[in-house]
Amino acid sequence: MIFEELVLSDVGPFAGEHRILLAPRSTDQPVILLGGLNGSGKTTVLESLLLALYGALTPGSTRRAGSYEKYLRQLINRYADPGRGAAVELAFRAIRDGAWHTFRIQRRWWAVNDRIRDTVEVSRDGAVDIVLTEAWPEHVETLAPRGVANLFFFDGEQIEAFADLEMAKELVRTAIGGLLGLDLVDRLQEDLVVVERRKRMNAVAGEKEQQLLQAQVATLEASRRQEADALQAVDEAERDLGHAQRIVDQTAQRLAAEGGDRYRAREELQDRRHEALARYRQSRAALVEALGGLGPLLLLEPLIEQTVAQAVAERRQTDNQNLAEMLTERDARLLDVLRRQRVSENVRQAIADFFAEDVAHRKSGQGIPQVLGIQPQTLSFAERLLAGELDEEREYLRRSVEELAAAQSSAEDAERAVEAIPATDAVEESVAAYEKAMSALAEAHARWEAARRGSEEAAARRLAADRNVQHELLQANATLLQSEEARRIVEHAERARNTLAQLRAAATQRHTKRIEALILDSLQTLLRKEKLIREVRIDPETSELELLTHDGHPLRPGTLSAGERQLLAVSLLAGLARASGRLLPVVIDTPLGRLDRDHRHRLIERYLPQASHQVIVLSTDSEITSDVLVHLGSSVSHMIKLQFDQETRSTVVKQGYFSDGQEAEGSFPEIEVKQV
Ligand SMILES: Nc1ncnc2c1ncn2[C@@H]1O[C@H](COP(=O)(O)OP(=O)(O)O)[C@@H](O)[C@H]1O
Ligand SMILES: [Mg+2]
Structure with missing residues (x-):
């Protein structure tokens, strides 16, 4: 199939009649570029192609949320007379019965009061073909089946979902x-x-049974329709849910960028600063108190050591002198005893000399000056200090100083965090937007749940209705399928279904x-x-x-x-x-939007020229840059520019060519094309 021409009359932004030539000029130039700014009508072109081919049965169009009638009404150019309406016309060539034929489908629609009427007319090789027109939905299935339309005609922005x-x-x-x-x-x-x-x-005999059955069939049909509606409701709810989620993501991102996380945690941050300050004050007080105790003595430790040594020496000297006093008296008594026992004069004299020398030695002392004269309790206090109390104090003070430093640094951190909380009016709007988005998300979720439940229920009701009909039929038929022919048909139908x-x-x-x-x-x-x-x-x-x-x-x-x-x-x-x-044209709407340079080149070099024998690329001007053209150059048949004209309030279609090294009439001078 090759699209030759699309004619739009008062469709969307196209006021009046506009012809778009789509046929490639040669087989090795399959690409047709349709460029235009956003809002110039590119997507309208894609939708018009689909509308021409499939009418109300167009598969999965994104803008077709509402009914077909509503869709058609929206498509009539807003400056056109709704009573005259709009039309799309698609001419294409296709092989049929072994030969190429030219087909032209024309769909018109117009408003009659608040309804929309539409007609379709199909001609073949220049003559209106009534048979073809009447059975067009079936014919189009043989040319471009709806089931595969999505594979050939698609919106680049939306395919990411796949x-x-x-x-x-x-x-x-x-x-x-x-x-x-x-x-x-x-x-x-x-x-x-x-x-x-x-x-x-038909085999059900009695009139009553007939009526009962018909009622049940009617119920079944109704429940079928409800099931379809419910499924559509689920689809819509799902779309809304996705939309709500995206808005939540966006608002959350903005809020985060503005410091909203800190704003929302502001009370906690302030509490934290409060606690950190309290802890700092507490450790400071503890340290001050400790310094009022033994702490300062740590500065005097060597002096205390010397003092203790001196005091101990002084005490030992005094003790010796006191002992000498006591010994003098006892020595005298001992010499007296020796004399009465008549111990010889010599021996007594020797002993007396020894005693005298010993006492004299003790009395004279070690020559230690008596400078301190320290009290025994004081000495023992000083000795306890040296035995461990000072070490303990030192350890305790070290820990207190560390604790104070830690408390100080966390107090400073907390202070900084509080200072970084943005002012209320700076983030108010984002906070409100975020909260609104969250509650919208919750609502969308609830609606989606409800829709899903509704759809499950509808499916169950349809199934039940189905079973009712089936059951009733079997009951009524059990004996009544008398006609040999009817029975055969029923049996064969069942077997054929299994096959x-x-x-x-x-x-x-x-x-x-x-x-x-x-x-x-x-x-x-x-x-x-x-x-x-x-x-x-x-x-x-x-x-x-x-x-x-x-x-x-x-x-x-x-x-x-x-x-x-x-x-x-x-x-x-x-x-x-x-x-x-299938040999169908490929039509892609805005394919490059989200791609970076490398990916663009991939798509342009490896996909577009080979995608099909006819590749219609709808893209924004910014997508068709000169380097894109350099890569596509030799495979491009022609370019078409869609440009909104303020004067006529309509998009106009301009056509241009480039190839053979020279620019033909109507080319677009502002785009520079290098041949490759
Ligand atoms: N019935 C209408 N009458 C006039 N302009 C319309 C009508 N319907 C849509 N538009 C305009 O057409 C433009 C949308 O065209 P679209 O095909 O989506 O453009 P593109 O895909 O190039 O961005 C919008 O600017 C919109 O305002
Ligand atoms: Mg678009």
Whole structure:
């Protein structure tokens, strides 16, 4: 399929009719660049392509939160007459029945009172084709199946979500379904259920039973619709929840940058300063008190040692002198005894001499000057000091000084922390924003929970209704399936359904291997760290995707940078697109926004030119820099510029070419292009 031309009439910012030529000029120039500032209508171009192809059945458009009618109404240019409305027209070529044909789909819509009417008309090779028009939703499935549309037409800003492997699972599942035509199998299965049910219904004989059954079927249908609504509500709630979470993250970041953490902890910080100051004062008082005790004596320790030595010597000398007095008297008595016992004169004289000499020696002392004359209690106090009390005091004082220093430094820290608390009016706004965001998050979470519960309940009710119908039918049918034909159809339908289920499983199994290989190949081509991923595994039952790094561990995309995640998502899409075997144009809206220089070059060199035979790149002017063009140069067919014109209050479409070394008419002089 090749898009040739898109015509927008009063769609979004395009007031009046605008033609955008999309066909590449040659097969080796597949890239068409559509550039424009934000708000110039790039996304509108992507949406218009999808709208033209799929109408109300457009898969997963991000701006389509509300109903289709509301969406169409919003798309009518605000300066146009709503009664005349708007139109998109897409011309493309595609192979059909073995030959190329040109198709043109035109969708118009306009307001009638408060409703929106819309029509579609499809022509083939220049002539309106009524059959094709009437069954367009089926035809488009054979040309560009909705199941794979996401792989070819996507918004670069949003694909990053697919790097979340949970989200990717859904993508892989729809893609596998789409690729293999399994959605057709699914629909067939559903249709068979309907056929079976209808036959059984017809076989119900009694009027009463018929009525009862019809009532139950109506209940079933209603519960189906409720289930779908509930699922949509869950989707919406999930989106809101994500949005609320992002706002919380943003406000928390801003608050942190403004010192909000300290602000919110201000009372605690002030308490801490209070405590630190108290502790400082306490240790200071303790030290002062200690210094009023034995402390100062530490300065006199050598003097005390000398004093004690002197006092001890003085005491020993005095003791000796006192002893000499006592000995003189006893010696006299002993000499008297010796004389009465008639001990010889010689001996007595010798003893008397010895005594006299000993006493004289004691009395004369060691010549120590009596300077201190210290009291015995005082001496023993001084001796205790030296024996350990001074050492203990020294240790105690050392500890007190240390404690004081520690208390002082933590008091200073606490003081600084308090001084750094931002003033209330500086952070008030951020604090309020953060608190509001937190409560919005809590509410969004509660709503999401409620929506999820609602959806579970709706699913349960639908299941019950389903069983009721089934049960009732079987009851009513048990004896009544008389018609041979009806019975045969019911039986065959059941058997066919089982066969289809088996077919689906087998086909999926076989094709997942191929898809794994193709995804791995695009990952390795695109991701910067060549060996980052060694293996891709897809669980054929759950469609769960697992990426294994070179050391065999599963890759957690959360650990990649935003740019890498975006490339990962592009690789997934590219791999799946190749696996689809479909030859469809690729349209990417704003693909480079989040990429750094290296990643940009990867995407530009290795992906864009090879993505398909027609690659329409919608990007902001700032993305298409001259170095981008240098890399893309030879593969670019032409450039289109979308520019909002204040005069006409409309976006205008300008077309330019560059190639063959010369700039053709209508080229954009402000962009310099080097040939490579
Ligand atoms: N019905 C409308 N009438 C006029 N302008 C519209 C209408 N709907 C959207 N716009 C404008 O179109 C612009 C959005 O276009 P969009 O395709 O998102 O641009 P881009 O993708 O280039 O940023 C916005 O400026 C918006 O105001
Ligand atoms: Mg956009």
